[in-house]
Amino acid sequence: MELHLGTKVSFYWLNCILLFFCLSGKAQIVIGAPSLGFSQACASDSFNSYTTSFVFSPESGLQSNNQFIIELSDADGDFTSAEVIYTSNTGEFTTSPASINFSFPTTTSGENYRIRIKATAPSATSSGSQSFAAYYKLQDSPFTINNLVSTGAYCTGSSYLLSIDNPGSATNDSPLNYPSLTFNWYRETSPTTSIFVAEGETLEVNTEGTYFVETNYGSCTSDSASNRVTISEASNGQANATIVSSLGNPYCPAQGLTTLTTIGGNSYQWFLDGEVIDGATNQMYLTNTSGNFSVQVDLGDCMASGSIDLVSELFNSDINVDEVNFIEDGQTLTITVTNDANNPSYEWFLNGNLIANETSESLVTDEFGDYSVIITESTGCTGAVEYQFTIQEAIEQFPNVEDIPNIVSPNNDGINDKWIIPQAFVSGTNTSIRIFSSQGKLVFQTNDYQNDWPQNDLGLSAINQVYYYIIETPEGNSKKGSITLIK
Structure with a gap:
């Protein structure tokens, strides 16, 4: 059966349409x-x-x-x-x-x-x-607010500002280092419950209570929360100012300076054992000293004060010699250090060089020079204490000199530093010694002279000073003269 041309064209387009739909169907999911x-x-x-x-x-x-x-x-x-x-x-x-x-x-x-x-x-x-x-x-560890001080106070009619501490440190991963984070503040209603107060990096408090802040991670549980801070209203114009030591109390000075921190206020003054610490007028005070520290905080319309008895954990120690020691040639000196360190070790040095095989708490020596000993504690509060001392040859206090000198140079060079006079006039002879300034003022008097004048530098300058002496023996003999002090 033959088809007309028009019918052929219609079948052609129908087939094309059917093919299109078939191909389109394969291309869809x-x-x-x-x-x-x-x-x-x-x-x-x-x-x-x-x-x-x-x-x-x-x-x-x-x-x-x-x-x-x-x-x-x-x-x-x-x-x-x-x-x-x-x-x-x-x-x-x-x-x-x-x-x-x-x-x-x-x-x-x-x-x-x-x-x-x-x-x-x-x-x-x-x-x-x-x-x-x-x-x-981004941050999922505990952090601090209020410089880790556990209390704060505000005057009646005023408020107290709580804030997240920043910058962060090895012991405080501050969430403020992550700008995308947000924060929720809470006030405790019981030891296990709390109510939401506000959002933000800080919180202005004018209601007594215990506050803390959490990083806002919604329904996800997190360790990113702060310490608790108890805020109180000052009664009778006076509040308690808690002091916290960053290294704890007792603290280990081998770790460096500890930071004492108190509650926030308008101004501060720190004291040590009741005495004002000059320049200590900030909220924080750095120290490696033990003692009773106190602080006064100006809160505006009222005051706060607090104290802490700061104790060092570093061991106690002592040494049985002076900074400068004298022995005669051939004599020995025994130096001993005492301490309560845990498992102490000892190193002894002479003129900067380690003395071999000397590792006990005592040293016996007959050598002159500059010494030091280092006591080290390697367990507990690890640290070390160093003592320095010098051993010099003893100088005869009352040498047998013939003449009374008229020149003295008190410059501590070991030569002619003191007015050394004949043995007939020194200690034990009951001789009267008087020394006068050039203006006639009596500057020294004794009946038991120890060959120890001048006993200080007498304000020496580039200009030589002249003094006058009168020596009178018990027998009535006397000697007079001048002494020139040169620098």
Whole structure:
């Protein structure tokens, strides 16, 4: 049967249309809403791996260059500005259902996120998943507020400002170092319950209570919370100012200076054993000294005061010799150090050189020179104490000189530093010694002269000073003369 030309054309276009629809059908897939392998995502640097699975159909509809993409909504579940958080390799997934592991961005923070799946070849997009809470915990360790001082006070009608401490340190990972984080402040209502007060990096308090702050990680549990601070209203114009030592109390000075910190106020004055510490007018005071420290804090309309008996854990020690010691040639001197250190060790030095085989608490020596001993405690509060001393040859106090000198040079060079006179006039002879300034003022008098004048530098300058002496023996004999002191 023959067909007319018009009929042939109609069949041709019909076949084309049927072929188009057949080809189009092969190029389309449907992706089901993703199923979550978690109820909430509490990600961190130590854990950030989550799973989602989804179905798609038909499998034959996938092209060989297809990639599956995971998009993350905003914190309200809106995909208008969705963020791509995962892209598969080309042709990686070819069978349904598919399961994908992915991670959350470090900026994730909210209670109503959703994800959806997209295919690239052919193009297809699933509906959104169920809503879920998701947070990336940039900081997840305890931190401090109020400089770790456990109390604060405000005057009646005023307030007290609590703030998160910053910058961070090895012992305080301040969350303020992570600008994207937000914070919630709470007031305790019982040892185990609390109520939300406000958001922010600081909190102005005008109600008594115990306060703390947590990093806002929503329904995700976290260790990112502060210490507690108890705030009180000053009664009768006076409040207690707690003092905290950064190294604890007792503290170990081998770790360096400890920082004493008190409550916040308008101005401060620190004291040690009741005496004003000059220049100590800040909220913090650094020290390595033991003693009773106190502080007065001006809160504006009232005052606060507090104290701490700061004790060092470093061992106690002592040495049985003076800084300068004299022995005669051939004599020996025994030096002993006492201490209560744990497992102490000893090092002895002469003129800067280690003395070999001397490792006990005592040293016996007959050598002149500059010595030092270092006591070291290697357990507990590890640290060391050093003592320095000098051994010199003894100088005869009453040498047998013939003449009364008229020049003295008291410059501590060991030569002619003192006015040394004949033995007939010194200690034991009951001789009267008087010395006068050039203006006639009596500057020295004794009946028991020890060859020890001048006993200080007498304000020596570049100009030589002249003094006059009168020596009178018990027998009535006398001698007079002048003494020139040269520098």
